[in-house]
Amino acid sequence: MIGLIAGPQGCGKGTQAKFIERDYGFKPISMGDLLREERDKDTDLAKQLKEIMARGDLVPNEITFQLIKNSLDVYDKVLLDGFPRNMEQAEWVFNNIKPNFMIVIDISEDETVKRLEKRRICTATKKIFIADKIADKDIEDCKAAGGEIIQRDDDKPEAIKHRLNIYRDQTEPVEKFFVKNGVPTFKIDGAQSIEDVYESLKEKISSIL
Numbered sequence: 001m002i003g004l005i006a007g008p009q010g011c012g013k014g015t016q017a018k019f020i021e022r023d024y025g026f027k028p029i030s031m032g033d034l035l036r037e038e039r040d041k042d043t044d045l046a047k048q049l050k051e052i053m054a055r056g057d058l059v060p061n062e063i064t065f066q067l068i069k070n071s072l073d074v075y076d077k078v079l080l081d082g083f084p085r086n087m088e089q090a091e092w093v094f095n096n097i098k099p100n101f102m103i104v105i106d107i108s109e110d111e112t113v114k115r116l117e118k119r120r121i122c123t124a125t126k127k128i129f130i131a132d133k134i135a136d137k138d139i140e141d142c143k144a145a146g147g148e149i150i151q152r153d154d155d156k157p158e159a160i161k162h163r164l165n166i167y168r169d170q171t172e173p174v175e176k177f178f179v180k181n182g183v184p185t186f187k188i189d190g191a192q193s194i195e196d197v198y199e200s201l202k203e204k205i206s207s208i209l
């Protein structure tokens with residue numbers, strides 16, 4: 001069974017995906033994480049990805065198809081996060097994977113910018129933090145895991161604006177495409193607290209699982 005989880009940058013998809021994994025057993029697969037893993041290797045592909053991703057552009061579709069195929073073989077209940085993000089990827093997903101449902105967590109552009117400017121990440125554990133709420137223990141834990149807490153290149157103001165434009169122009173039509181093709185789609189207000197977003201989400205998921 002395959003679910004999709006979508007929504008603008010900073011909407012909290014990753015956090016909600018972890019709850020869904022805990023309660024329903026769906027393995028979250030984040031395209032952003034898969035790509036960052038590739039980007040941090042010492043290969044020609046990594047060099048190419050570095051430039052594209054720092055600008056906030058989408059990487060070529062073929063690369064995403066290959067990465068997804070490798071991961072899908074491993075699990076039978078999967079929640080795809082950050083894929084598909086444009087119409088060509090949506091058609092590929094529809095023809096090759098046949099998703100069973102789609103969750104869209106919605107937040108405003110202003111809220112996205114506010115959240116992303118404050119977002120920090122541990123390079124080792126990939127845990128996300130809010131800039132003014134990082135405890136000394138968080139810094140130590142990240143260091144102990146061999147990483148450091150940083151701001152992603154693409155969470156800087158210019159790249160954020162660029163990613164939002166891409167989201168509006170290329171990713172929003174994907175939601176309409178799945179609705180039109182009969183994939184059950186649930187829209188959730190992401191401006192609520194983390195707990196309330198999950199409550200709304202559970203109600204919707206329970207109606208189809």
Ligand code: ADP
Pocket residue numbers: 008009010031032033035052053056057058059060064081082083084085086089154163
């Ligand atoms: P966010 O949701 O905050 O944009 P992600 O971690 O999902 O961050 O993605 C980071 C970057 O990885 C994107 O800006 C883009 O360069 C690349 N990326 C992620 N998903 C896709 C995709 N489906 N197609 C192409 N590029 C992608």
